[in-house]
Amino acid sequence: MNSWIDTIVMGLKETYDSNDIYTLYDYLNIQIVKLESRNILLHGNEAFYNRNFLDREMVFIRNDLDLNIEKFILAHELGHALLHTKALQSAFNKNLTNIGKLEKQANYFAFKLFDIELNPIELDGFSLNQISSYTGLPCEILKIFY
Template sequence: MTGDYIKKIINKLKKKYNTSSPYELAECLNITIITQPLGNVWGMYKYMKKNKVIFINSALSEFEKRFVLAHEIGHAVLHPKSSCFFINENNYISNIKSEYEANMFAAEFLIDDMAIDKLDLDGFSFEQLASSYYVPVEIMKLKFNTNYYKE
């Protein structure tokens, strides 16, 4: 799946449900969210008995939970009958196709193109932009590499 295809899906979801919150989107999509200790696993998506369930590690920060939820919603939307694990920050740079697509989904969902100001692109580092949009630096780089730096 291309970034443009994923962006179209996200635009449809945001328009249909009128939300930019991953928590509200999960509710609209009837995805059950369970927050509990998961050891070294940050999160996972499971399709169980025709139900979509996302588990999020309760030990994560709110910032990390928000990102992991968006990533796992990506799996629920793009790979609905799969079961996927988000192990740790190494998933940000995974070469596994389904993980890359879930990261693209999270990047496109959490970083609104309309909110990105040209001054942001020219005047700030990836770290500063990531902090202001509450996403991991690697996801900010993924978003910019796919949308702004066509080489």
């Protein structure tokens, strides 16, 4: 189902010999801009990707996030940058774009980039909070998968 995303992630890791999110942003020349959480550019979100902000690709992200969450969110936004090159041009027109599907794909990309495997047998009986503690990821992200 998401094998095309697996292929992109594998190619990215092989090309740059890294899955470090900051290294990948540098190689891909995408600028990370940290903003106060109440900054109007964030529209109440943790982050967002913009393909052409002052002729540059940028990710705007809150400056008060836990490092593990920041890394995952940056990977998620990188997923949008690499997977949704045409869809994001019309992302604000919800009639033309399946926003939920794009978000799930970007999350899947982030999981694959960091080699996060959630084995349902291993985690059987765990609460969402316990899985969150185990993976270092926030419950909001894990809810998409459970």
